[in-house]
Amino acid sequence: MKTSYFYFVLFLVTTAITFAQENTPIRYTAHNKGKFFISWGGNRESYSKSDVTFTGKDYRFTVADMRAHDKPKGWHIDYINPTKMTIPQTNLRLGYFFSDHYSVAIGVDHMKYVMTQNQTAKINGYYPNRGSYDELIPERPDEVVLTEKFLTYEHTDGLNYINTEVSRHDDISKLFKIGNTDKIQVNLTEGVGFGVLYPKTNTKLLGKERHDYFHVSGFGTSLKAGLNITFFKYFYIQGELKGGYINMHDIRTTMSTDDKASQDLPLFKGQKIAKKPDYKAKLDKVFSLYIRLKYSDANGYCKCISCNKIHFYKDIQNGHYMSRRYMSTRFDENNCRPQCVACNIFNQGNIQMYRIGLVNQIGEKTVNLVEVKARTSTNRYSDFEYKELIKYYTILVNKIKKDKGL
Ligand SMILES: [Zn+2]
Numbered sequence: 001m002k003t004s005y006f007y008f009v010l011f012l013v014t015t016a017i018t019f020a021q022e023n024t025p026i027r028y029t030a031h032n033k034g035k036f037f038i039s040w041g042g043n044r045e046s047y048s049k050s051d052v053t054f055t056g057k058d059y060r061f062t063v064a065d066m067r068a069h070d071k072p073k074g075w076h077i078d079y080i081n082p083t084k085m086t087i088p089q090t091n092l093r094l095g096y097f098f099s100d101h102y103s104v105a106i107g108v109d110h111m112k113y114v115m116t117q118n119q120t121a122k123i124n125g126y127y128p129n130r131g132s133y134d135e136l137i138p139e140r141p142d143e144v145v146l147t148e149k150f151l152t153y154e155h156t157d158g159l160n161y162i163n164t165e166v167s168r169h170d171d172i173s174k175l176f177k178i179g180n181t182d183k184i185q186v187n188l189t190e191g192v193g194f195g196v197l198y199p200k201t202n203t204k205l206l207g208k209e210r211h212d213y214f215h216v217s218g219f220g221t222s223l224k225a226g227l228n229i230t231f232f233k234y235f236y237i238q239g240e241l242k243g244g245y246i247n248m249h250d251i252r253t254t255m256s257t258d259d260k261a262s263q264d265l266p267l268f269k270g271q272k273i274a275k276k277p278d279y280k281a282k283l284d285k286v287f288s289l290y291i292r293l294k295y296s297d298a299n300g301y302c303k304c305i306s307c308n309k310i311h312f313y314k315d316i317q318n319g320h321y322m323s324r325r326y327m328s329t330r331f332d333e334n335n336c337r338p339q340c341v342a343c344n345i346f347n348q349g350n351i352q353m354y355r356i357g358l359v360n361q362i363g364e365k366t367v368n369l370v371e372v373k374a375r376t377s378t379n380r381y382s383d384f385e386y387k388e389l390i391k392y393y394t395i396l397v398n399k400i401k402k403d404k405g406l
Pocket of ligand 1 (some may be wrong): 304305307308309
């Protein structure tokens with residue numbers, strides 16, 4: 001999972017082990033080597049979409065492109081009260097300059113990650129009692145609604161990234177014509193970090209009892225860039241932008257150790273591995289248009305196969321007699337007819353009436369064959385076949401549109 005976050009550090013104290021001698025004209029802020037620092041601040045995150053896989057004894061499924069957000073508790077006083085550190089999104093860091101320009105630090109970034117509830121997501125896999133969590137979407141067998149009954153998923157206590165960071169620091173005060181850096185100093189900083197993820201994950205899935213303990217779940221790496229303004233030698237405020245990659249392969253989800261989740265994403269947004277074009281969705285679209293045009297009259301009107309109501313071809317859908325989830329009949333013209341939204345979506349396909357309508361058109365025998373074909377054969381299209389079918393139906397669609405003047 002790629003994360004990017006913004007930090008602000010409310011205060012920082014630096015102390016040098018060896019203090020500069022009284023009589024040296026060199027400013028305290030001219031050198032960093034040997035100084036310690038501690039910082040405390042807050043953060044906001046934005047998360048990229050990520051695929052999350054849930055596995056257990058009787059289920060295994062992946063939610064594709066899960067969306068999530070952070071959970072700030074506002075920008076109030078909690079941020080500077082270390083006893084409340086687990087409440088807001090905070091970061092604590094302790095560091096040491098091993099040279100004037102480089103420091104090493106250990107720290108905890110306490111972030112919060114909350115899956116966006118009730119989003120629609122593609123899902124792949126199996127789980128028991130399908131349909132009993134109000135998660136199914138009629139005629140969209142490869143998608144679910146992530147209802148509370150089905151899945152809640154968050155690392156709110158939190159997504160803790162315990163890491164060590166090496167940073168470079170450069171004094172850029174001169175650019176601002178600052179002479180006395182012991183009064184005010186401006187620094188640029190860049191850093192790279194790595195560490196482990198120690199989240200407390202709150203998940204409820206498929207009605208199972210949830211697991212609420214901290215657990216080492218994976219690792220992370222991060223890069224940062226920041227601007228730091230130091231006041232009176234010892235105090236500073238700092239803003240940082242940080243991006244990272246998190247791989248959590250062992251997330252505890254329920255009280256059973258059989259149950260776990262994994263989450264993982266490429267490093268940077270721009271470099272996310274390009275997804276293959278969704279040929280299936282493309283073919284669905286053009287095939288649907290073809291079916292609706294094929295059965296429409298010269299003015300573009302067609303009848304619902306189940307209830308006979310008449311609609312303009314743009315206001316009706318392509319209804320599948322045998323569900324779309326059967327790939328071998330998904331693009332079978334004998335299995336598809338125009339169908340109104342009411343019948344297709346809200347009346348679960350109005351399947352009895354659909355069958356009667358279909359038998360009237362193509363006969364009992366062919367309908368039986370469609371039923372058998374849907375259930376017994378499996379059809380996986382290659383990219384080549386998809387592309388050819390898309391081409392084929394696009395030509396037909398354009399021809400019908402031209403012929404009927406639509
Ligand atoms: Zn209808």
